[in-house]
Structure formats: structure tokens, C-alpha cells
Amino acid sequence: MRENEIVARGYDHIADVYLEWTTGSPLRERWLNELSNILPLRGDVLDLGCGAGIPVARRLTEMGFSVLGIDGSSRQIALACKNEPRAEFRLADMVSVSFPIASFAAITAFYSITHVRRAEHAAMFKRIARWLKPGGIFLASLGYRDTPGWTGEWLGTTMYFSHFDAETNITLVEEAGLVIRQREIIGEEESGKMTEFLWVVAQKPSLGL
Numbered sequence: 041m042r043e044n045e046i047v048a049r050g051y052d053h054i055a056d057v058y059l060e061w062t063t064g065s066p067l068r069e070r071w072l073n074e075l076s077n078i079l080p081l082r083g084d085v086l087d088l089g090c091g092a093g094i095p096v097a098r099r100l101t102e103m104g105f106s107v108l109g110i111d112g113s114s115r116q117i118a119l120a121c122k123n124e125p126r127a128e129f130r131l132a133d134m135v136s137v138s139f140p141i142a143s144f145a146a147i148t149a150f151y152s153i154t155h156v157r158r159a160e161h162a163a164m165f166k167r168i169a170r171w172l173k174p175g176g177i178f179l180a181s182l183g184y185r186d187t188p189g190w191t192g193e194w195l196g197t198t199m200y201f202s203h204f205d206a207e208t209n210i211t212l213v214e215e216a217g218l219v220i221r222q223r224e225i226i227g228e229e230e231s232g233k234m235t236e237f238l239w240v241v242a243q244k245p246s247l248g249l
């Protein structure tokens with residue numbers, strides 16, 4: 041099975057468990073508030089790997105953004121449509137989906153790019169940069185440790201993770217033409233173990249790429 045199919049099937053399988061696990065998330069709330077402060081004029085937001093639509097798509101909608109969420113798991117998309125009917129959701133793989141240049145004021149990707157084969161990450165960041173409007177913001181949690189590719193048991197299903205270390209991620213985001221505004225490595229407890237993510241706020245220069 042290809043890696044994206046492992047991930048989609050896994051999230052179909054654990055959609056309810058994952059939602060319960062992530063309910064009440066001060067860290068997501070904190071970064072969404074950062075985005076809200078940077079973009080007082082609101083606009084369209086693309087949420088990559090939107091999951092069940094809460095808390096991220098719901099919170100962005102409450103803040104006044106128009107949200108399009110995409111996810112590779114049909115079960116997650118079904119839950120998202122039910123949980124946040126004011127937003128739009130589509131079943132799509134972030135690696136192959138495409139949008140016109142300069143479509144979004146912001147693109148968010150919370151805990152999702154770390155499920156994509158890292159050989160795709162440089163191209164993914166470049167496509168994100170193209171889809172952003174000049175001045176637009178990319179807000180994401182990315183990998184912190186070097187993990188070429190890991191498949192194994194996670195939250196009661198088979199899951200796949202792949203990412204670069206934090207410094208390489210920063211370099212790739214910059215090479216995509218985005219300017220890093222904030223970066224922070226934050227540890228979180230996951231099933232009794234500490235795990236870290238690199239949180240990044242990056243901006244497309246106002247003069248465009």
C-alpha cells in the first residue's frame with residue numbers, strides 16, 4: 041500500500057478517537073490567535089489536512105475567515121462537514137490538489153505535512169507559496185527530528201510519518217520563497233511520551249514571488 045493510502049485508511053479508522061484526543065487544544069488556539077493578529081482583514085484560508093474540522097476550521101470561521109479544508113480521509117471529511125457546516129471541505133490529497141496562484145490569505149497545516157513523504161516536502165512548500173496571496177501567511181506544525189519514513193502502530197491503527205529535522209524544514213520553507221516570521225520548537229505529550237514539533241509562521245513577500 042502507498043504511504044498516502046496508509047494515512048487515509050488510518051485516519052478513517054481512528055477519526056472518532058483522534059477527535060476525542062484533540063478536543064480542547066490550547067496550543068492550536070494559541071497559534072490561531074497569532075494568525076488572527078497578523079491578518080486583521082481576514083480572507084480565505086486553506087486548511088491542509090483539516091481532520092474533523094474542529095477545532096481549527098471552526099475557530100477560523102468564528103474569527104471571520106472563509107475556510108476551505110482538505111483532507112485525504114473520507115471519514116474525516118464527513119465529520120468536518122457535520123461539525124462545521126459554515127466552512128467548505130473537500131476530499132483531496134494535498135500532494136496532488138491544485139489551486140490558482142494567489143488564492144489564499146493564509147494556509148494552515150496542523151500536524152498534517154508530517155504524514156507526507158518528505159521527498160515531497162520541498163515541492164509542497166513551493167506550491168503553498170504559489171497559492172498564497174502576496175503578504176499571505178503559512179502557519180504549520182512541522183517535524184523537529186530527522187525521520188525519513190516510519191510506519192507502525194499509532195493510536196490503535198497503522199500510521200505513517202516522514203519529515204526532516206527543524207533546520208532543514210526552515211531552509212526548505214525559505215527556499216520556497218517565504219519569510220520566516222516566527223519559529224518555535226514545542227514539546228507535547230503524546231500517549232505518555234514527549235514529542236516535539238517545529239511551529240512556523242512564514243509570510244509571502246508583498247511583492248510576490
Ligand SMILES: C[S@@+](CC[C@H](N)C(=O)[O-])C[C@H]1O[C@@H](n2cnc3c(N)ncnc32)[C@H](O)[C@@H]1O
Pocket residue numbers: 044047048051062068088089090091092094095096110111112113116132133134135149150151152155156
Ligand atoms: C494529525 S491529523 C491533524 C488534523 C487537524 N489538522 C488537527 O489539527 O487536528 C492529520 C490529518 O492530515 C490528513 N492528511 C495526512 N496526509 C494527507 C494528505 N497527503 N492529504 C490530505 N490530508 C492528509 C489526515 O487524514 C488527518 O486528518
